Amino acid sequence: MSSTGSSTVAAVPPVTEVPPPPPPSRWRGKAIALAFLTPAIFFLTVWVVYPAFRTLIRSFYSDQGGNFVWFENYEALFTDEQVQTAIKNNVIWILVVPAGVTALGLLFAVLTERVPWASAFKVAVFVPLAVSLFAVGVIWRIMYQQDPDRGAINAGIVAIQGIFTEQGALTTAKPSTDELTGSPQGGLRLERTLAPGGVALLGLTAIKAGELPAEPEQAVTPQAIPDGITGVVWRDFKPGGGTPGEVETDEVGLGGVTVKLRSAETGDTVGSTTTEKDGSFAFEGVESGSYRVAIGRETFAKPFQGFNWLGDSLITPSLLIAFLWVQAGFAMVITAAGLAAIPRDLQEAARTDGGTEWQVFKRITVPLLAPVLTVVLVTQIIGVLKVFDIVISIVPSSGRDSATVIAVEMYEKSFSGQNRFGFGAAISVFMFLLFVPFLIANIRRFRREN
Amino acid sequence: MATVAEPGREPVVIDEGVATRILRVLRRAPVHVALAVIGVLWLMPTIGLLFTSLLTPSDAQAAGWWQVFSEPSIVTFENYANIFNDEGIVGALWVTAQVTLGATILPILVASLAGYAFAWLEFPGRDWIFLGVVALLVVPLQLSLIPIFELYNATGLYDTILGLVFFHSAFALPFGIFLLRNFFAGIPRDLLEAARIDGASELRIFARVVLPLGIPAIASLGIFQVLFVWNDLLVGLVLAQDNKPIAPEIFSQLRQFGANLEIIAPAAFFSALVPLAIFAMFPRYFVEGLLAGSVK
Numbered sequence: 139m140s141s142t143g144s145s146t147v148a149a150v151p152p153v154t155e156v157p158p159p160p161p162p163s164r165w166r167g168k169a170i171a172l173a174f175l176t177p178a179i180f181f182l183t184v185w186v187v188y189p190a191f192r193t194l195i196r197s198f199y200s201d202q203g204g205n206f207v208w209f210e211n212y213e214a215l216f217t218d219e220q221v222q223t224a225i226k227n228n229v230i231w232i233l234v235v236p237a238g239v240t241a242l243g244l245l246f247a248v249l250t251e252r253v254p255w256a257s258a259f260k261v262a263v264f265v266p267l268a269v270s271l272f273a274v275g276v277i278w279r280i281m282y283q284q285d286p287d288r289g290a291i292n293a294g295i296v297a298i299q300g301i302f303t304e305q306g307a308l309t310t311a312k313p314s315t316d317e318l319t320g321s322p323q324g325g326l327r328l329e330r331t332l333a334p335g336g337v338a339l340l341g342l343t344a345i346k347a348g349e350l351p352a353e354p355e356q357a358v359t360p361q362a363i364p365d366g367i368t369g370v371v372w373r374d375f376k377p378g379g380g381t382p383g384e385v386e387t388d389e390v391g392l393g394g395v396t397v398k399l400r401s402a403e404t405g406d407t408v409g410s411t412t413t414e415k416d417g418s419f420a421f422e423g424v425e426s427g428s429y430r431v432a433i434g435r436e437t438f439a440k441p442f443q444g445f446n447w448l449g450d451s452l453i454t455p456s457l458l459i460a461f462l463w464v465q466a467g468f469a470m471v472i473t474a475a476g477l478a479a480i481p482r483d484l485q486e487a488a489r490t491d492g493g494t495e496w497q498v499f500k501r502i503t504v505p506l507l508a509p510v511l512t513v514v515l516v517t518q519i520i521g522v523l524k525v526f527d528i529v530i531s532i533v534p535s536s537g538r539d540s541a542t543v544i545a546v547e548m549y550e551k552s553f554s555g556q557n558r559f560g561f562g563a564a565i566s567v568f569m570f571l572l573f574v575p576f577l578i579a580n581i582r583r584f585r586r587e588n
Numbered sequence: 589m590a591t592v593a594e595p596g597r598e599p600v601v602i603d604e605g606v607a608t609r610i611l612r613v614l615r616r617a618p619v620h621v622a623l624a625v626i627g628v629l630w631l632m633p634t635i636g637l638l639f640t641s642l643l644t645p646s647d648a649q650a651a652g653w654w655q656v657f658s659e660p661s662i663v664t665f666e667n668y669a670n671i672f673n674d675e676g677i678v679g680a681l682w683v684t685a686q687v688t689l690g691a692t693i694l695p696i697l698v699a700s701l702a703g704y705a706f707a708w709l710e711f712p713g714r715d716w717i718f719l720g721v722v723a724l725l726v727v728p729l730q731l732s733l734i735p736i737f738e739l740y741n742a743t744g745l746y747d748t749i750l751g752l753v754f755f756h757s758a759f760a761l762p763f764g765i766f767l768l769r770n771f772f773a774g775i776p777r778d779l780l781e782a783a784r785i786d787g788a789s790e791l792r793i794f795a796r797v798v799l800p801l802g803i804p805a806i807a808s809l810g811i812f813q814v815l816f817v818w819n820d821l822l823v824g825l826v827l828a829q830d831n832k833p834i835a836p837e838i839f840s841q842l843r844q845f846g847a848n849l850e851i852i853a854p855a856a857f858f859s860a861l862v863p864l865a866i867f868a869m870f871p872r873y874f875v876e877g878l879l880a881g882s883v884k
Contacts, residue, residue, distance in 0.1 A: 170790050171711035178702035178761055181695075185758030186724055189732035189739075196734060246626070249619055261871075262627040265634055267878060268863040270819030272835040276856040277637045280653070280849070288652045290636055463633065471875055524728055527821045531839060545822075548730050552737075553826050559734050566730045573726045584722045588715070 190570075197563035211564035220539060221565065224547045227454055231461075231525060231543065236518035238462050240511055243469020247477050248499065250470075260474070264467035271464065275531025278460040282447035282532070292444035307394045307437055308349055314341035314374035315383045318433075325435035331402040331428040337362050338431040341374025341383060342392065350390070355416040357391035366422040369431060371395045371413045391417025396434035401427065410434070448534055453541040461528055465521070469514045476510030477503070516576070523572050544569055634860075641667055641854035648849055667854040677855050680837035684818060684859070686749050687833055691756035692813045696806055698757065699764030700772075703802075704794050706765065707772040708780060718769065724762035732759075733826050740827060747829045755827060756817045764809050767880055771805035772798055804873075811870065812877035815863050834859045 200207050215221050246263060250256035266274060283289030286296045313319070318326045318340060328338050337360065350373070357372030374380070376388040392413060399409035399421045408429070409421045447456040480503065488498045504511075526545035533541045542550070548569065552562025639653035642663045647655070656663060671677045705711070706718050736755060737746070745751035775798060783793045799806070824836035832840065838855045841848075867874045 167709065168711050171705050171709040171714075174701045174705035174709065174790070174794075175717075177698040178765060181698060181754070181758040182721075182724065182761055185736065185755055186727060186732060186762075189735035190727065192735035193731050249623055252616075253619065253623060256623075259623050259627045262631045264867070264875070265631065265864070268815070268867040268874070269634060269860040270821070270835055270863065272819065272821045272839060273637070273856040273860045276838075276852055277633045280636055280640050280853065281633050283652075287650075288648075290632065290652055290654065293652055293654070463630065466630075468878065472879060520726060527819075527835075531821070531842070535843065545728075545730060548733075549822065549825070552734055559738075563734050566728070566734065569728050570731050573728060576726045577723055580722050580725055581719060584719065 193563045193566050196559060197567050199560050201558040201560040203559065207560065211560045214561055215564060215568055220542055221547050223539065224542045224544045227541065228523065228543050230454060231458065231522045232519060234458050235461055235465070235522045236515045238458070239465040239469045239518050240514045242462060242466040243473045243514055244507070244511065246466065246470040247473035248503070250474065251477060260467070260470065263470055266464040267467050271527035272531045274460060274464055275528050278456070278532050282456055284444045284446050286444045289444060289447070291447060295445070308342065308345055308392065309438060310344055310346045310349070311342040311438060312344040314343045317383070320432070325398070325432050325438070327430055327432040331430055332367050333428055334365050334367060334424045334426055335362050336367050338367065338369030339383065339385065340369060340371045340397070340431065340433060342371065343373065343375045345373055351393060351415065354390040356387070357385050357389050357417045359385045360418045360420065363420065363422065366420055366424050367399060367429060367431065368418065368420040369397070370417045371397065371419070371433065372417040391415060393417060395437050398432045398434050399424070400430050400432060402430050403428070448532070448537055450537060450540040453533060453537045457529055457532060457541060460532060461525070464528070465518060472514055473507065473510055476507050480506045520573070520576060523569070637853055637857050640849055641857045645850045667850045668858070671851060671854050671858070674851070676837060676841070677834070677851070680832055680834040681859070683749060683831050684833040687752045687756070688814055688817045690749065690753035691760070691817045692810055694753060695757040695760035695764050695813060696810055699761050699809070700768050700799060700802065700806065701794070702761070702765045703768030703772050704798050706769040709790070721762050721765050725766060727762070729759050729823065737826055746827060747831050749831065751827055752823060752833070755823055756820070760813050760816070767809055768802060768805055771802055775801050807870070807873045808877040808880050810877070811866060811873050812880060814866065815877070818862055
């Protein structure tokens with residue numbers, strides 16, 4: 139164009155002035171603009187605007203599209219049990235997630251503010267955002283496994299709980315003969331009463347391999363003592379079987395078992411002792427009378443079985459935890475950027491005036507951050523209204539009815555074999571209505587800014 | 589500090605400095621500890637997925653993934669070898685790659701053309717049309733699913749890569765146009781006027797001036813879109829059957845065969861590698877893309 143013009147200058151008689159390119163006619167300008175816009179208009183019309191109107195119309199028709207049913211599909215929103223649960227759950231999500239995410243983000247941003255290795259921390263918190271919400275679902279399925287040997291969350295609880303409560307020495311043991319009665323939950327009791335000088339044989343079987351003594355000792359029947367009651371707790375079983383109720387060679391004593399002596403008349407516990415390594419025990423100085431011997435229930439205390447995180451009652455809290463885990467990084471990054479933009483001198487001035495860190499935080503930092511925190515809140519509300527992937531991928535099919543949310547119901551009713559397109563369309567329109575306030579806010583903000 | 593002359597003072601001053609520094613570090617110690625603990629806790633679930641994917645089914649049955657710490661020798665890549673022999677998974681990864689590529693490049697092209705028109709071309713009703721685009725920003729894609737499902741079934745786009753590319757592209761446009769229009773509007777007018785006076789066509793100005801200057805915004809948009817499409821579950825579930833992308837594919841296997849972790853865990857972790865790699869390579873654009881896309 140202009141370059142070819144200059145190269146021909148030498149050949150033709152010199153021109154005094156190169157005329158400016160003619161201003162594009164109004165018609166030409168519009169045509170160019172239209173050419174630039176056509177692809178976008180095409181895609182937006184075919185995939186967004188037209189289907190939206192179609193969905194609206196569809197929502198007034200029956201599921202298979204044949205009959206015009208007025209507002210029946212919308213009425214069903216209020217009668218369908220699953221949709222009702224979904225709406226309730228979405229309300230819980232809205233109450234918990236935006237506030238929780240904003241608080242976590244603020245906390246992390248403030249904590250990392252003057253830490254030299256903050257970027258390493260931020261990467262750790264940000265990683266979940268890179269992983270798809272579906273993979274997040276798989277991750278938390280693994281974390282939430284109920285068996286504390288496999289699910290990390292329950293394992294953590296066991297580790298913490300183990301510090302405070304002890305697990306029984308024999309969690310699975312059963313009596314070897316009918317002489318011992320009762321249940322492991324209440325302790326086992328020798329039915330026969332004993333007087334001082336008596337010997338109690340307390341045989342147990344079904345002992346878990348891991349709970350057998352590490353250094354087994356042959357069980358021995360203790361000698362009777364005149365003013366006391368003695369006895370043995372032993373594994374009444376040996377390879378090959380053995381005779382129940384008899385202490386035999388190769389049968390091992392069970393140490394560390396709590397044995398209680400109770401008065402046969404009143405049932406009061408009058409003594410308590412722990413067995414030796416060979417399983418023997420002795421109550422000395424027992425007054426005359428009749429007594430019963432029992433193995434305390436603490437011996438059979440089962441270890442923590444693990445919370446059923448993905449069961450009906452805990453599933454929504456479990457999902458909320460997983461979602462907070464994902465979104466905290468998002469809030470942290472936005473809040474940290476906002477924090478960096480706050481003029482330092484205001485906070486410094488407040489500190490020199492004697493304000494405590496907490497006062498500075500509450501009165502200066504948070505109010506200055508308010509616009510940023512609002513952005514976090516609003517994006518989280520929008521995200522929560524759309525939440526789908528994480529719910530459908532963490533929740534086992536049995537728990538769906540109690541964990542469901544609106545977007546999940548829209549999918550389930552329309553596509554997972556139910557094909558209720560009329561109802562599904564009504565749920566979609568309902569979802570859209572939830573976004574209308576944000577739509578209006580966007581438009582208002584845009585008009586104000588331009 | 590004025591008493592420089594006295595020799596006895598000097599070491600005292602240094603001692604104070606060290607002491608206050610130690611005191612300061614000590615006072616901040618709880619913060620460091622808390623951050624370290626939170627950081628480890630936050631990484632743990634992802635590490636749990638990685639480790640679970642490295643266990644044989646029987647090891648994963650027997651104990652938690654943390655057994656890897658006490659017994660690192662049980663780590664095996666068997667599961668990964670198996671999923672790469674699984675035609676369903678490999679095919680799904682291939683589909684995901686194609687859909688992601690197409691549904692990132694196409695909307696970037698279309699949105700930057702439109703963004704340029706909204707920012708720098710004069711035409712009647714410009715601001716009103718743009719307001720319409722802003723209004724579409726928060727429209728949930730659920731609103732389109734049923735009619736598009738029916739349309740795709742009628743036209744043969746159902747279960748095709750092209751069908752997924754078009755759907756994702758269309759829903760990327762409101763946000764893409766919005767982002768790029770605002771970015772392009774910030775380009776100095778002089779640059780464009782100079783090109784116009786040189787006689788460059790609008791298309792030439794767009795390609796040679798606006799696009800190169802718009803690279804930061806385009807990169808953010810591109811990364812956001814790659815993440816969104818790569819990680820998508822819902823659209824793939826609804827609009828594909830035999831050509832599902834990876835997330836819907838694993839999800840369907842999960843629903844059909846129950847929880848066989850030896851397939852799901854490695855597939856989920858492998859599918860997370862792409863976003864993680866982008867995060868590692870372009871952390872700035874990654875964060876900016878996510879933040880910019882949050883208005884969506």
